[in-house]
Amino acid sequence: MMLLRLILTALSLGALPATVAIDLPDLPYSYDALAPAISEQTLRTHHLKHHAKYVNTANELLKSEPSYANLSPEKIIKDRKLRMKNLSLFNNVAQAINHAFYWKSLSPNGGGQPSGQLMDLIQRDFGSFEELKNKMESEALTCFGSGWAWLGYDASKGHEKLVVMKTTGAENPMALGITPLLTIDVWEHAYYLDFQERRGEYVKAYFDRLVNWSFAEENLKLLGLVIAKDEL
Amino acid sequence: MFSVHPHRSGGLSALGISKIFRESKIHIASTQLINTIMSSKLISPALRAALNLHSSKLPAATSQLASAHLSSAPSGGKHELPGLKYDYGALEPVISAETMTIHHTKHHQTYVTNLNATLEKLDAATSTADASSIIALSNALKFNGGGHINHTLFWENLCSKDESAYSEGGELSKAIDSSFGGLENMKKELSAKSIGVMGSGWGWLGYNVGTGRIETATCPNQDPLQATTGLVPLLGIDVWEHAYYVDYRNVRPNYVNAIWDVIDWKVVEARLVKAKSG
Numbered sequence: 319m320m321l322l323r324l325i326l327t328a329l330s331l332g333a334l335p336a337t338v339a340i341d342l343p344d345l346p347y348s349y350d351a352l353a354p355a356i357s358e359q360t361l362r363t364h365h366l367k368h369h370a371k372y373v374n375t376a377n378e379l380l381k382s383e384p385s386y387a388n389l390s391p392e393k394i395i396k397d398r399k400l401r402m403k404n405l406s407l408f409n410n411v412a413q414a415i416n417h418a419f420y421w422k423s424l425s426p427n428g429g430g431q432p433s434g435q436l437m438d439l440i441q442r443d444f445g446s447f448e449e450l451k452n453k454m455e456s457e458a459l460t461c462f463g464s465g466w467a468w469l470g471y472d473a474s475k476g477h478e479k480l481v482v483m484k485t486t487g488a489e490n491p492m493a494l495g496i497t498p499l500l501t502i503d504v505w506e507h508a509y510y511l512d513f514q515e516r517r518g519e520y521v522k523a524y525f526d527r528l529v530n531w532s533f534a535e536e537n538l539k540l541l542g543l544v545i546a547k548d549e550l
Numbered sequence: 551m552f553s554v555h556p557h558r559s560g561g562l563s564a565l566g567i568s569k570i571f572r573e574s575k576i577h578i579a580s581t582q583l584i585n586t587i588m589s590s591k592l593i594s595p596a597l598r599a600a601l602n603l604h605s606s607k608l609p610a611a612t613s614q615l616a617s618a619h620l621s622s623a624p625s626g627g628k629h630e631l632p633g634l635k636y637d638y639g640a641l642e643p644v645i646s647a648e649t650m651t652i653h654h655t656k657h658h659q660t661y662v663t664n665l666n667a668t669l670e671k672l673d674a675a676t677s678t679a680d681a682s683s684i685i686a687l688s689n690a691l692k693f694n695g696g697g698h699i700n701h702t703l704f705w706e707n708l709c710s711k712d713e714s715a716y717s718e719g720g721e722l723s724k725a726i727d728s729s730f731g732g733l734e735n736m737k738k739e740l741s742a743k744s745i746g747v748m749g750s751g752w753g754w755l756g757y758n759v760g761t762g763r764i765e766t767a768t769c770p771n772q773d774p775l776q777a778t779t780g781l782v783p784l785l786g787i788d789v790w791e792h793a794y795y796v797d798y799r800n801v802r803p804n805y806v807n808a809i810w811d812v813i814d815w816k817v818v819e820a821r822l823v824k825a826k827s828g
Contacts, residue, residue, distance in 0.1 A: 462772075464750045
């Protein structure tokens with residue numbers, strides 16, 4: 319009984335380690351690894367200032383939202399009530415996730431085309447890789463204001479297919495039940511130091527030199543899809 | 551050729567003219583006639599809606615010409631990038647010449663170019679009265695039209711540090727004292743709101759026509775203040791990242807706090823006076 323009281327007191331005083339906080343992952347490569355497409359200066363500012371701020375703000379806000387403190391970041395942003403209750407918490411957690419996903423969507427040896435099941439699906443759902451690329455570029459360029467462009471997979475019954483879409487602000491396709499495979503950040507801070515207003519050049523550099531198709535293939539594998547040969 | 555009965559108000563009645571087009575078995579092939587009618591002062595805005603040129607079975611070239619005359623853009627059909635009343639370097643050190651150059655000649659210019667393109671499409675859609683096509687253009691219109699409006703207002707409410715002077719006792723300071731309890735309070739409130747905009751948008755000081763008071767507001771993306779909220783814009787602060795990234799990187803608060811040094815208060819006051827006089 320005494321022990322229980324002790325534990326409960328400790329808990330209420332916050333003396334025990336906090337439950338899952340949002341973390342700031344390291345970049346999968348060095349800060350100069352993506353130059354000249356994305357400069358070291360951009361990566362440092364983007365990761366250590368923008369991404370870090372979302373993480374810190376999210377963790378600060380979680381302190382006053384104990385019901386969310388135990389959940390994974392993905393579970394937090396999928397909660398429909400959260401946006402209405404605490405939009406700021408949603409935005410910061412979502413941006414933390416989006417940026418972590420973005421770093422992995424880039425690679426110093428990026429570009430080229432995917433292979434395997436992902437390529438099969440691209441051909442099934444878009445006709446060709448060129449079509450897919452054009453659609454994704456178009457979404458990235460027609461995202462007015464701040465946002466993201468995505469390649470994702472809709473695994474919902476009857477709708478199974480690859481999707482290319484854009485989201486505004488902090489929005490993530492997971493909230494729509496779509497599994498992200500790849501993303502490109504088109505908030506101005508992602509490209510302004512290197513390309514200024516020329517978002518088109520940044521998007522081109524992404525597809526030519528940065529896009530990490532292996533990451534997209536891994537994400538697809540996680541879905542464990544079984545595609546019948548006659549569907550392709 | 552046709553007997554046209556002038557409407558009591560002085561212009562051709564909308565019904566009159568479209569009746570002529572519909573009932574006439576003689577297709578008006580003469581572009582000269584169209585030119586004359588369309589450029590005449592007899593055409594009222596109401597006539598635009600009534601002139602469903604597509605259904606009048608006019609030859610395509612003729613209806614396109616008429617469309618051009620009904621263009622919603624000013625003076626010959628094109629919006630233009632306004633010039634700045636100062637050099638690109640005039641706002642330093644608050645906003646660099648580099649930022650001003652890109653912001654004005656690239657970002658604002660793009661809004662103007664795309665606004666003109668959208669208006670052309672709107673004219674074509676309007677001439678066919680196809681509601682779906684017209685509505686489909688609304689996002690592009692709001693984005694590019696708003697972008698043009700907002701940036702035009704922005705350049706005008708900025709000036710060099712030397713020229714920035716806030717005067718007590720005038721209409722503006724009276725309104726600020728009454729609505730906020732003083733300039734510092736207003737600056738604090740507008741700064742906080744501008745800094746807090748999520749993603750891209752603008753901070754505004756606006757005049758509420760209904761209450762006669764001035765208030766702060768924010769709008770997302772390029773949504774124009776007046777068309778969106780009814781507030782008359784007095785002072786705008788662009789908080790899109792392109793407005794400050796070169797000079798301040800991610801530190802938007804530093805930019806917003808600094809911009810108060812280069813506000814053209816004379817312009818802000820003139821806007822208020824104009825808004826109050828209706």
